[in-house]
Amino acid sequence: MSSLPFQAIVFDLDDTLLRDDLTISDRTIMTLRRLSNLGVRIIPASGRAKLSMKSFVDQIGCASLYISCNGAEIWDAMSHELLHAEQFSTQLGQEIAAFGKAHQVYAQTYDGPFFFYNEESVWAERYAASSMLTGKYVGDLEVYIQEPRSKILMMASEEKISSMLQEARQRFQDRVSVTCSKPYFLEFNPLRATKGIALSWAAEQLGISLSRFLAFGDSLNDLSMLQAAGRGVLMSNGRPELRSLCDDVCGSNQEDGVAAYLEKLYWEEKI
Numbered sequence: 387m388s389s390l391p392f393q394a395i396v397f398d399l400d401d402t403l404l405r406d407d408l409t410i411s412d413r414t415i416m417t418l419r420r421l422s423n424l425g426v427r428i429i430p431a432s433g434r435a436k437l438s439m440k441s442f443v444d445q446i447g448c449a450s451l452y453i454s455c456n457g458a459e460i461w462d463a464m465s466h467e468l469l470h471a472e473q474f475s476t477q478l479g480q481e482i483a484a485f486g487k488a489h490q491v492y493a494q495t496y497d498g499p500f501f502f503y504n505e506e507s508v509w510a511e512r513y514a515a516s517s518m519l520t521g522k523y524v525g526d527l528e529v530y531i532q533e534p535r536s537k538i539l540m541m542a543s544e545e546k547i548s549s550m551l552q553e554a555r556q557r558f559q560d561r562v563s564v565t566c567s568k569p570y571f572l573e574f575n576p577l578r579a580t581k582g583i584a585l586s587w588a589a590e591q592l593g594i595s596l597s598r599f600l601a602f603g604d605s606l607n608d609l610s611m612l613q614a615a616g617r618g619v620l621m622s623n624g625r626p627e628l629r630s631l632c633d634d635v636c637g638s639n640q641e642d643g644v645a646a647y648l649e650k651l652y653w654e655e656k657i
Contacts, residue, residue, distance in 0.1 A: 391651050392600040394427035394592065396453075396585060396611060399434060399442055400567065401604045401639050402621050408516065410445055417645040421652065422448035427592055429453065431581050433567040433607050435496045435537070436461055438517040450592065455496075456565060456575045456607050457584035458536035470587055472576040473534035474562060482538050482562065482574045483528035489550055491542040491572075493527050495535050502530060509541040537575050544569040565607040573607060582610025600651075602636065602644050619647060 395418070397403050403410060422428050428446065431453035432439050443452050449463035460470040474482075479495070486493035487504070494503040494513070501519050503510045504527040514521045524530040527538075542550070550572055554564045563575045581603075589596045601608075601615035604624035612618030612632050620628050623638040637643030 390424065390426060392426070392616060393594050393598040394429060394450075394589070395421060395600050395602075395648065396429040396431050396588075396615065397602040397644055398567075398581075398604060398608050398611075399430060399432040399439065401623060402602050402608070403430070403639070403644055404442070405640055410442065411642050411645070413642050414645040415446060417648050418446055419448045421648065424652075427594065429585075429588060431457070431584065431608075431611060433537075433571075433573055434517060435501070435519065436466070437499050438519050440466060441518065451588060453581060453584045453588070455537040456563070456567070456573060456579055457581045457610075458575045458579035460584055460587060469591070470584075471536065472579040473536050474574075474576045476531060476533055476535075478561065479531040479535045479538060480528045482558070483526075483531055485554065485557065486538070486540045487526070487528060489540075489542075489546070491540045491546065491550070493538060493540045494521070495527065495531060495538050501539075502527070504530075513541070536579065537573065539574075540572040541570055542572070547572050567605050567607040580610040581608060582614035585611050585614050602647075604639070 418428050427450045428448050430443055430449055433456045436454045439452055439454050443449050443463050451463050452461050458472045462469055492505055492507050492509040494501045501521050502524045503521055510521045547570055563577055563580050565573050596614055597616040599615040601611050601618045603612050604621040618632045619634045619636050620632040621639055621643055622635055636647040
């Protein structure tokens, strides 16, 4: 293990490992399995909820654990049992929902295989199609939330989300983790629910130093993970403003950028 460039690989799914049609290439799966056979730990980390990640984790077939809801939940990859979770209080969840209502945007939260949303719109239809979760209309999300939650997601135009992101971070500073995985997503998680903090928890459980992790991502919700790992690699299709904050850049998700980078690092450079 000590001769390997890195002992663990962690990667985002959407716009990173997944192609635009939400598939994982055979090349990518084969590369990850070859690394697993060498003893490298494989860790998917996504803003998606558990059941939206499960089919991809099973398809990869060699993950040790996986991180969902931007770090709010960590799961065993074989049994799919919950290993660690973060939640914000009912009151804080209601306050976040009220923030979305004041801005008149689409918003949703999660429970098991379902997402619960506040208005009938194309956002709900698109999310159901991409997440493989079932949506249920509940009207006022502030009223619906009556127990702690791990995530609330809002959707609107890129311009509106960009404006709301700054306002939300200022309003919920030191109380909530606020980020974006896509330009039209605004994501609220518990304060300690970030991919970077989740990666630290996973590293301790696996007995691997964070310096021995290699991370891949494309967006704002990946930044804490990219900076926590020993090397953070931004996808070439990732947000341009993150390039100076990462250690390297690889090919796009459409070009199997993760697989190509790993092949060169582990085999072409002769470990």
